[in-house]
Amino acid sequence: MSEAMRAAPTKPNRGYGRWTPLWFLAPAVLTLFLIGIYPTIFALVTSFRRYNITRPREGFPFVGFENYVAVLTDSTFWSSLLLTAKFYVTVLPIQVVLGLIVALLLHKPGMGLLKSLARVTLVVPLATTYAVVGLIGRLIFNRDFGVANQFLSFAGFGPVDWLSTPGGAFAAIVIMDVWQWTPFCALIFLAGLSMVPGEIEEAARLETSSKLALLRHVQLPYLLPGLTAVMILRSADVLKLFDMVFVMTRGGPGSATDLISIYIQRVGFRIFDLGTASAQAILLLIITIVISRLYIRLLYREVQ
Amino acid sequence: MTFLRLDNIKKNYGDASVIKGVSFAASKGEFVVFVGPSGCGKSTLLRMIAGLEDVSEGQLYIDGKDVTYEEPAKREVSMVFQSYALYPHMNVFENMAFGLRMAKRPEAEIRAQVMEAARILQLEALLERKPRALSGGQRQRVAIGRSIVRHPKLFLFDEPLSNLDAELRSQMRVEIAKLHRSLGATMVYVTHDQVEAMTLADRIVVLRAGLVEQIGSPTELYDKPANTFVAGFIGSPKMNFINAKVSSVSGTGLRLDHPALAGGSLGVDTPAAARVKVGDTVIIGLRPEHLTVGAADPVLSLTLDFAESLGGSTQLYARSEGEPVIALTAGRPELKPGDALKLGIAPRHIYLFDAAGLAL
Known part of the structure; x- marks a missing residue:
């Protein structure tokens, strides 16, 4: 057989070439680049420049770590971060405990129809846009016609001025966040509980009648991976939490609900100091990554 | 002396009746085997003795005490499962010690009990291992060890050998028989394998569709089967x-x-x-x-x-x-x-x- 004949079947195919896979990948990669990578790189570059768009005549000179130094010595930045941390450590335990209780109730045998109904209901808060949660929050915690005060009046308490007192506003955003995210914890824990093999649970039931011991020694190991996921996702989410709080309180009254993302937004889009805001955002990104790595290192254990 | 007594035990799932009235008594130290084709209710019956299934009707007595509505942990029974059901995150020692820890026994006693069980079952070299690092036969031995450290009143076995290969199965069968002889404990064993039933049992309870077909010693069932079902079930190849x-x-x-x-x-x-x-x-x-x-x-x-x-x-x-x-x-x-x-x-x-x- 001649060389020419052997080469014949490999004549160019118009429908498929070596670049074809690239064309299929291109839209996704391009989108990712445009909405993910480009802004991040832009923020990174901007964070090293003086970049105030209200003063374009000064140009956008490269200033090295000046913005970072400014941010790290800015007491408002630190107090916002501290407030965010306070918010996180307030909402997370509530969500984990309530979520676990809901998951344990849903894990109990019996009442099939009601349980599947409850499981579907759990998705509703998760599917609600943050801004809408904020709007609902504004209605619930309205001083004059909100249901929160209506319920308090049933219990014999006078109206509370939720959104215009510092404590009330913080409590209000905590309650709305718990409302929105407890179902998420419940679903994650429910998945964890259903991972426990039935016979292992039964073996433990033969050795102890304590439900708490069963939870601690047999079910908890299956819940830890889920708990880690909840902690990582929630910490990332709380650090970027913006819409719900912005709609409800705009960070006020005073700085009572001035979470870090609201502060960064104010620096970037009220003062238009994009350089400083970018430096803050990059620091936030670093904090998120460090916290996530810590959780994974300290908590995450595969059961099998 | 009667040690375990089932008094007209019934089990219904909604309208479906799975156990249709089983009465039976075993004396202390007896090795009883429940045998029958799949779906005959033998595992359900065992799980009711353990307390893992509710009894729909009838009474259950262990050591003279009515335990029909008692919690599983309070019945002082232990169970070896078909899937071994070891706690995957605990090592062999902790797996065996768990029940004693839950009973808040002193640490020295826990240690002594576990070491003794490990010696009997030749698990001493494996105490630090996690279950996933064990073979099927070793896992089954740990599961047995977990049940003997607690000195239960009653040992329950739910098809413990079905996940093992043929050679290991006959080896474990001999070990279980020896264990029964050395502990002198009352054991109830569920299997669909008539060879296991014949070789291990002091008495066999043949079940079909939730009813007892015949109760008797292996040779009685072989020599004097009460009906064609028992005659066909006991013996291989079948009659x-x-x-x-x-x-x-x-x-x-x-x-x-x-x-x-x-x-x-x-x-x-x-x-x-x-x-x-x-x-x-x-x-x-x-x-x-x-x-x-x-x-x-x-x-x-x-x-x-x-x-x-x-x-x-x-x-x-x-x-x-x-x-x-x-x-x-x-x-x-x-x-x-x-x-x-x-x-x-x-x-x-x-x-x-x-x-x-x-x-x-």
């Missing part, structure tokens, strides 16, 4: 059944007609002859291992269909009207398919059942 017609009754003698019988009929002596009349159907039961090839006065006259050599013995499949007749014979008879097969049997090995399948 051959021939539906014959009664042609004459005289005193204690019966004459039974069937084309497979040598000469078309068979005369048997039975004290139950008075209970049948001419024209009735009588089922003749013949165990394959009792049939002899080339007997002087054959009982069956058949044609060989197929022969399976097992090395030391040969299984012969003979053509018959219904199910093929199976004979198990020692050695390797010089027979080929199509050959005439004359099978004999000692008269005392002939089982007779009435048309409903009950022993005559």
Whole structure:
């Protein structure tokens, strides 16, 4: 057989070439680049420049770590971060405990129809846009016609001025966040509980009648991976939490609900100091990554 | 002395009745095996004794105490599961110690108990390992160890050997038998494997569709099966059944007609002859291992269909009207398919059942 004949079947195919896979990948990669990578790189570059768009005549000179130094010595930045941390450590335990209780109730045998109904209901808060949660929050915690005060009046308490007192506003955003995210914890824990093999649970039931011991020694190991996921996702989410709080309180009254993302937004889009805001955002990104790595290192254990 | 007593135990799932009234008593130190085809309710019955399933009706007593509605942990029973059910995140030591820890026993005692169990089961070298690093047989030994450290009143086994390969299965079977002898404990064991039932049991409870078919020692069940179900279930290969017609009754003698019988009929002596009349159907039961090839006065006259050599013995499949007749014979008879097969049997090995399948 001649060389020419052997080469014949490999004549160019118009429908498929070596670049074809690239064309299929291109839209996704391009989108990712445009909405993910480009802004991040832009923020990174901007964070090293003086970049105030209200003063374009000064140009956008490269200033090295000046913005970072400014941010790290800015007491408002630190107090916002501290407030965010306070918010996180307030909402997370509530969500984990309530979520676990809901998951344990849903894990109990019996009442099939009601349980599947409850499981579907759990998705509703998760599917609600943050801004809408904020709007609902504004209605619930309205001083004059909100249901929160209506319920308090049933219990014999006078109206509370939720959104215009510092404590009330913080409590209000905590309650709305718990409302929105407890179902998420419940679903994650429910998945964890259903991972426990039935016979292992039964073996433990033969050795102890304590439900708490069963939870601690047999079910908890299956819940830890889920708990880690909840902690990582929630910490990332709380650090970027913006819409719900912005709609409800705009960070006020005073700085009572001035979470870090609201502060960064104010620096970037009220003062238009994009350089400083970018430096803050990059620091936030670093904090998120460090916290996530810590959780994974300290908590995450595969059961099998 | 009765140690475990089941009093008309029933289990319903909605309208479906799974256990339809089982009564049974076992004395202390007895090894009882529940055996039956899948779906007969034997595992459900065991789980009710453990307390893992609610009892729908009836009473359950362990060591003289009514435990029908007692919590599983308070019944002082231990159970070995088919899937071993070891705690995956604990090592072997912790797996065995868990029950004692939950009972808040002193650490020194826990240590002593676990080490003792590990010694009995040869697990000393594996105490630090996690279950995933163990083989099936080792896992099963840990599961057994976990149940013996607590010194329960009652050991329950739910098909503990079905996940093991054949060799390991017979090895573990011997170990369980030894364990029973050395502990002297009362054990209830569920299996669908009649070899396990025959070799381990002091008494076998044969279950079918939620009802007890027969209770007795392995040899009783083999020698005097109460009905065709038990007769077919106990023994391997299973008993051959021939539906014959009664042609004459005289005193204690019966004459039974069937084309497979040598000469078309068979005369048997039975004290139950008075209970049948001419024209009735009588089922003749013949165990394959009792049939002899080339007997002087054959009982069956058949044609060989197929022969399976097992090395030391040969299984012969003979053509018959219904199910093929199976004979198990020692050695390797010089027979080929199509050959005439004359099978004999000692008269005392002939089982007779009435048309409903009950022993005559």
